Amino acid sequence: MRDERSRELYDRALSVMPGGVNSSVRATMPYPLFVERGDGGHVIDADGNRLIDYVMGYGPLLYGHDLPDSVQSAIQSHASAGPMYGAPTEVEIDLAEFVARHVPSVESVRFVNSGTEATVSAVRLARGYTGRDKIVVMQGGYHGAQETTLVDGEAGDAHPSTPGVPQEFARHTLPIPFNDEEAAQEVFEEYGDDIAAVLTEPILGNTGIVMPEDGYHETLRDLCDDYGSLLIFDEVITGFRVGGLQCAQGEFGVTPDVTTFGKIVGGGFPVGAIGGTAEIIESFTPAGEVFQSGTFSGHPVTMAAGYESLTYAAENDVYEHVNRLGEKLREGITEICEDQAPEYTVVGTDSMFKTVFTREAPESFENSCSGGCRQRPTCPRYETCPKNGGDVASAQTDRWERVFWQEMREQGVFLTANQFECQFTSYAHTDEDVEKTLEAYKEAL
Template sequence: MNHDRSRDLYDRALSVLAGGVNSSVRASMPYPFFAERGDGAHLVDADGNRYVDYVMGYGPLLFGHDLPDPVTAAIQQHASQGPMYGAPTEIEVELAEFVTRHVPSVEMLRFVNSGTEATVSAVRLARGYTGRDKIVVMQGGYHGAQESTLVEAGEDPYHTHPSSPGIPESFAEHTIAVPFNDEEAVTEVFSEHGEEIAAVLTEPILGNTGIVHPVDGYHRTLRDLCDEHGSLLVFDEVITGFRVGGLQCAQGEFGITPDLTTFGKIIGGGFPVGAVGGRAEVVEHFTPAGSVFQSGTFSGHPVTMAAGYETLKYAAEHDVYDHVNALGDELRAGIRDICEEHAPEYTVVGTDSMFKTIFTREAPEAFEGHCEAGCTQRETCPRYDICPKNSADVNAAATDRWERVFWQEMKERGIWLTANQFESQFVSYAHTEEDVERTLEAYKEAL
């Protein structure tokens, strides 16, 4: 493939943009290709190269790059009526009503502008509601670029330090990080700090660290501990919201009801968005109804609200989830078969329309009875004892090989995957059986 124009654009970008990009994950070796346009499930770069796209904007593009006619019409209508108003609109009420009808835990919402802003607001709300300061997070979980959760464990496994320069140690002092899927660890933390903990903040499925499913009963343990100690359980469904579990989101699939949920990506139909939803008793503590300050110039932007509302309506009225989940199952099962033959130590992960291959280093003794379409932490699976249970297990995989070798090989074969081992990949409504077959052929060659 020729990438001359992308290289030239990157050289220009380096002189005016920090690192040549506007989001760290867009950087890749030796330089990123620059997108020109999307076409269904495909992306065309500045040099005219065409790829099957599984990045899908890092999750928001449930339909791919071609929006259904009702979504496009709503976007055009609201854009033509004016950029924005600084006043409430009917469309934001309609989107909120739709979400509260379908997501089990959500009685009330506050729309914001990004997933990061949603989790920042949720943490502030939890602290304001409970009058406590400490937040429990999962090691390797990702909740946006915010000071309270950009932390890493120190020598004391539960004492955290900032994971980025520019964050004072005092922020990390109030954040406790525990390993995902470790019931003993989180129980010990609550035993020592229970009366100080405002909330547990977790993704239902770790989606930014290779996709890690919860073991059976883990979320129930979190729910019980929060109830026992008067803390809030906050699910970060920025990635999983309206992708895993359909319109009920991952919490519906797992049968767990959090106190608060953060949303982003799909809820805005491909436009910048975030939201905090949950029990009305808690959400009403946001100003002006309560005293926890939250505000934003572009919150509830009418074009975003229209795109989100029509996206979710279209998904509810058509076979969107049946289609994307079936293709996701087919893709993961196919990759699993390829790995079994060519790289038996690797673990295929994901559910519904999310997928990834973790370059784990240890193969099981037997293969019969494996999870057929992605690791679900099933105890009877031969791989159960060696499949990733937390971020440390993912980090111990051959993560450098993904970016240095595998991602490059797949890109040259016209398959665009996320550039590192950790980010999730996504199937869209625009993907086809032919796309899956082409992808599996590329996997065989690249592995």
Template sequence: MNHEQSRALYDRALSVMPGGVNSSVRAIRPYPFFVQKGDGGHVVDADGNRYLDFVMGYGPLLLGHDIPEQVQSAVQRRASEGPMYGAPTEVEVELAEFVARHVPSVEMVRFVNSGTEATVSAVRLARGYTGRDKIVVMQGGYHGAQESTLVEGEGGDTHPSSPGIPESFAEHTLTVPFNDEEAAHTVFAKHGDDIAAVLTEPMLGNYGIVHPVEGYHETLRDLCDEHGSLLVFDEVITGFRVGGLQCAQGKFDIDPDLTTFGKIVGGGFPVGAIGGKSEIVEQFTPSGDVFQSGTFSGHPVTMAAGLETLRYAAENDVYDHVNGLGDRLRSGLQDILEDQAPEYTVVGTDSMFKVVFTRDAPDSFEGHCEAGCQQREECPRYEHCPKNAGDIKRAETERWERLFWPKMKEQGVFLTANQFESQFVCGAHTEEDIEEALEAYKEAI
């Protein structure tokens, strides 16, 4: 493949943008390819190279790059009527009604502009509602670029994970390993009266896709109820992707107090949202005292894109399509691993997938989870599959990034650039695309 134009663009970008990118995950070594356009389930770069795309904008593109006519028409109509107004519009009410109608725990919604902004606001709301300061997060869980959750450490012994964050922020953040019920009980036994909320993804989505073990979320729900804390699900990645319109909380049958959304709920445009019980969400200003505001919140173009994307998905069997392809892809990947790398682990569910380069597992695949690790105790690989972020971090992350990813790119398959972020199937992908991807995995693994 020729990459002269991408290399030249990266050289220009380095002069005017830190690291040549506007999001650090895009800083692919030795330099990223620059996308010229999307085309269905593919992207085309500045040099005309065409890639089968499983990044999907890091999750927002449920339908793929070709926007269906009803979505495109709604977006164009809203844009033609004026960019934004500083006043409410009907379409933001309609999208809020759609979310509240379909997501089990949501009665009221506040729209913001990014997943990070949603989690920042949810943490502030939980603290304001409970009158407490401490929050519990999962080690390795990602909740955006915000001071309260960019922490490292264990339990109450935490410190900021980035320069520029005062140590005092980390003092109020407690960490536990995902899927560790004992650690959750311990942190509540010590700090329960001070904990405003537990903030967790239903599945770890930025650390290799880690499925919850049976009973884990129920344990968190019980602990929060017992101690008067809020359970906050970060569904920025899983929202309207895992579990369809009910989201992951519907799939796992858990009722959080608050949920954060992003990505798909904006149909590919910048968006975030906080949803939950009315008595909690209405504590936001102006109905309550917890300040939250934003110039671009409820932007009419974004609201129209999100609403029509979700309507289209509901009316056109999109979830059956993408989940079926996801199952086929994960099953095919497991067949490949059984022959070539039995120590590796296929993870994901519905339209999310990943191969984690784990280092140890039985040679036999008899009785295993057939389309991605589901944390079944009866599975012979259960003791070896990743249970938390630490397990993913101990995988062969350098081999994934330095050898495997470039090999896939040279075969025309675009994956997320490291071992950790999720990959996604979209509505524009076909069975032929899945077979093409599997052939590339055979070669690269």
């Protein structure tokens, strides 16, 4: 596969951008794949190589790179009317009404410009609403580049995970293992009166895709109710991808107080949102006293793209298609692992998938979860499947980045570049794409 042009572009980028990229996860070895354009479920890189794309912009591209005509028309119409106004537009009401109509937790919505901005604002909202400072987070969870959640360690002994975050910020963050009900109960017993919120992804999506065990989210819901804390679901990844229009909270049957969104809710354009009960969300200025504002918030092009994208999904077989392909991929990869790498764990749900290079597991797949790990206690692989971020981190993470990702690219398949970020099917993908991908997995594994 040719890569001379990508190498040349990376050389140029290194002289004007730190690490040659504008998001650290794009810094693949030995250099990133520079994309020239998208085409349906594929990307064409700067060297003219055509690859099946499962990165999908790290999640926003529910339709792949070919938007439905109604979405494209709305984008063009609003873009041609003027870049932006610094004033409200009707289409942001349309999108807010759609979200409130379909997502169980949402009565009111504040739109912002990124998933990070959404979670930053949600944390500030929780602290302002409750008058408390401490936030419980999941070890290995990801909530964007914000000071409150860029921490490592355990509750009571947390420290910043990056230079630039004061230790004082980490003091108010209480990390616990995902899927550990006992740890959740203990942290509330010790700090409950000071906990403003529990902030968690319904599914860990930046840590190899870890599903919740039955009852875990219900436990968090009960603890928050008992102690007067807020339960915040970060659905930046899962929102309008898992569970269809009701999102992951609808699928799991647990309603948080606040939900953060990004990615799909903006139809592929920069976006974030914070939704919840009207009482809580109206704590934001100007209705309340918790400051939140932004020049580009509710950008008309983004709002139009998001509204028309979700409307199209509501009226067509979008979720049926993407979920069927996701299931077909997970089942096919499971069969390949059974033959070639039985120690590995296939994870994911709906249109999300990943293979975690776990180091131990029974050789037999009999009676196991065939379409991705579901944390089923009766599964013979239950004891060795990843339960939290630490379990994924202890997998063969280097092998993914240094060997597997490179080999899959040579086979014409574009995957996320490390063990942690998940991959996605889109409405533009086909059964033929899935078959080619499974053949590539056979070769690469």
